[in-house]
Amino acid sequence: METAQNSFEDQANKQRNRGNKFVDPAQPLAPWELYRALNDAMGEAYELFDLSNREVRFALILIGGLNGALVLAAVRTDFGALLSPMERTIEGAAIGIYALLALIFLLQAIEALRPGKFRPRLQAWPKERDDYPIGVRYYEDVVERNTEAHWAAWQRVTIGQLNAELATQCHSLCLKNQARKIALRRLYNSLRVLTVVFAIILVLFTVFMQF
Numbered sequence: 001m002e003t004a005q006n007s008f009e010d011q012a013n014k015q016r017n018r019g020n021k022f023v024d025p026a027q028p029l030a031p032w033e034l035y036r037a038l039n040d041a042m043g044e045a046y047e048l049f050d051l052s053n054r055e056v057r058f059a060l061i062l063i064g065g066l067n068g069a070l071v072l073a074a075v076r077t078d079f080g081a082l083l084s085p086m087e088r089t090i091e092g093a094a095i096g097i098y099a100l101l102a103l104i105f106l107l108q109a110i111e112a113l114r115p116g117k118f119r120p121r122l123q124a125w126p127k128e129r130d131d132y133p134i135g136v137r138y139y140e141d142v143v144e145r146n147t148e149a150h151w152a153a154w155q156r157v158t159i160g161q162l163n164a165e166l167a168t169q170c171h172s173l174c175l176k177n178q179a180r181k182i183a184l185r186r187l188y189n190s191l192r193v194l195t196v197v198f199a200i201i202l203v204l205f206t207v208f209m210q211f
Contacts, residue, residue: 031159031160031163032159034163035159035162035163035166038163038166038167038170039166041170042166042169042170042173045170045173045174045177046173048177049173049176049177049180052112052177052180052181052184053113055184056109056112056113056184056187059109059184059187059188059191060109062191063102063105063106063191063194066194066195066198067102069198070095070098070198070201073202073205083205083208084208087204087208090204090208091201091204091205091208094197094200094201094204095201097197098194098197098198098201101190101193101194101197102194104190105187105190105191105194108183108186108187108190109187111183112180112183112184112187119138119140119172120133120138120168120169120171120172122168130158130160130161131158131160131161131163131164132161132164133161133164133165133168134153134156134157134161134165135153135165136150136153136154136157136161136162136165137162137165137166137169138165138169
């Protein structure tokens with residue numbers, strides 16, 4: 001009993017001494033500290049990707065509102081019956097431009113939401129290095145093995161290889177976020193143009209009804 005108690009006290013003292021140990025701010029991260037930091041970075045990258053998905057859906061909701069308002073205005077009013085042939089031609093041209101831009105907007109939204117493939121580029125990474133990723137996390141690498149081979153890969157993977165694979169995954173996800181950011185910028189620019197054309201259609205109709 002005393003031996004077990006002494007062993008427990010020794011472990012507690014080691015934990016306290018480890019907690020009081022001075023940490024050099026210029027010291028590189030230990031392998032397990034690096035693993036946790038990489039996981040945090042992956043989590044932040046996934047959160048940014050989810051946020052971009054919500055931004056695309058919000059843009060689709062806005063364009064749906066514009067389209068619905070235009071259709072409702074055409075159905076519930078004599079949108080073209082009270083206009084002269086020239087005015088109907090102008091309104092028709094404006095609506096045609098709007099329809100074309102709406103189609104472009106939809107294609108851009110599909111492109112923004114399309115699952116992109118950004119596999120890690122390891123051509124310049126020598127396979128002889130001890131930290132070369134062996135593909136135990138990324139799903140496209142996992143499915144190339146059967147269950148037994150996948151388990152065998154996990155049994156021989158080192159913490160350095162695991163951290164390297166996490167780093168390459170994080171880099172690939174950042175590339176995907178960058179591509180999504182560019183697609184979102186184009187999408188919202190198109191939404192801005194669509195809104196302007198929609199306003200022009202309403203202004204033209206109002207002016208034509210007044211004169």
